[in-house]
Amino acid sequence: MSTQVKNKKGAETGADGERRLNMIEAINDALDIMLERDPDVIVMGEDIGYFGGVFRCTAGLQEKHGKTRVFDTPISECGIIGVAVGMGAYGLRPVPEIQFADYIYPGLDQLISEAARLRYRSATEYIAPLTVRSPFGGGIFGGQTHSQSPEAIFTHVAGLKTVIPATPYDAKGLLISCIEDNDPVIFFEPKRIYNGPFSGFYDKPVEPWKRHADSVVPEGHYSIPLGKARTVTEGEQLTVLTYGTMVHVTEAVCREQGIEANILDLRTLVPLDIEAIEESVRKTGRCLIVHEATRTSGFGAELSALVTERCFYHLEAPVERVTGFDTPYPHSLEWAYFPGPVRIGEAIDKILKD
Structure with missing residues (x-):
């Protein structure tokens, strides 16, 4: 196996010079780049600031970009998404995090009745360019309130886009595309593969993520078309x-x-x-x-x-x-x-x- 060293962001870098990230690191990298690149990008959610998120996807972002760009919210999913809709209509590009997809239901009315319809209702005068990030699915023994996969609900709603990455490379490129998109996007992150796509499928070990081609994530900005x-x-x-x-x-x-x-x-x-x-x-x-x-x-x-x-x-x-x-x-x-x-x-x- 190639000798591994740590680069300045803590990612694995092989002897061949390729930077290898897991999905958590790739998402963090995408948010970091967009916060730096676009002053209108705002990251918000429960425990995402000082703590860095329950899965650490936003670790270090508040310290680097400040409390007005990356901040904690009250425990109110309806409020989080409602505020994000208003921010988007004002001209910002909010990226609210819902801590688990199971908690997104109190915010459905804001997503369905407001975010998804705003462009049409206003004859394109207003848009809602928000990207709602949320870990979904099983894999952590979270039971009924931390493991649901509600993606079909959102695919039924005209005006919403639904995105689900499967690799670190795609997670970064797709998230950047979502943040730059002018429509509201639901960005579901499969928590079972946060730390590597081959963890826990079988009793025997399977090829580790560090050797997987899709864990190679380039530095800097790139996007993947939706x-x-x-x-x-x-x-x-x-x-x-x-x-x-x-x-x-x-x-x-x-x-x-x-x-x-x-x-x-x-x-x-x-x-x-x-x-x-x-x-x-x-x-x-x-x-x-x-x-x-x-x-x-x-x-x-x-x-x-x-x-x-x-x-x-x-x-x-x-x-x-x-x-x-x-x-x-x-x-x-x-x-x-x-x-x-x-x-x-x-x-x-x-x-x-x-």
Whole structure:
């Protein structure tokens, strides 16, 4: 393994000179760059200032940029998002953090009735360029109030964009794009892969994040366009549509089983890269959808409908979904709730046999 040294920001730098970050560090880097680059950017949320956030994503930012740019808020999600909408209409670019996605529900009215509609209601006189960051999904045994995956709710709301990175490289580039975007964005961060995309999938160790190509994060400003999926692996046996943590789970399963899958990391659910989906499914003729959220009315249902509508005559087998269960989120049975190697493997076998 390459000799590792620490650079001035605490990131790992290999002997080859490549800077390797985990997702927490990449998000912190993006916020730091945008605070420095644009005086209108404001970072706000519960415990994000002096403490640096419950997951340390904002560590050091208040000390560097000051208490008027990076500040703590009261414990009021409705208030946090409502104030951010007003800031955006005034001309600022707020980046509010909701400490866990499970806590976002009190702010839904501000997001749906105000942020999402402001541009249309004002005939473009006002906009709401806020980026709501929030860790989502399981992986820390947080139980029902710290582990939900509510992304489908926001994809249903016209005027909101929904973004979910799966790698440190994408986390930085996508977050910068979101902050620079003139529309309100929900930026969900998969907490299970905050510290590395391969942690905790199996009993045996899997390749550590430090060796993973997507942990190489360039210094400075770069952006990744919203609405563009990423091809994780290329193959012609089947298409896998997924995002967030499940990108790494499905990639590991296909690698271990020798499946040549065309895995698409959607990265943004709204806007969605429909062209990439169509191209892949028409090439493979088979489609598997994997996400962590509950099955009924999950985003996988929309993906399944789109694939069926647009690629029906190219399909060689029915579209399959592997998802979380339609139950309250279990605490002690968290790893059984996740789509894992067994369920994903069974779905792949079923698709390929049809």
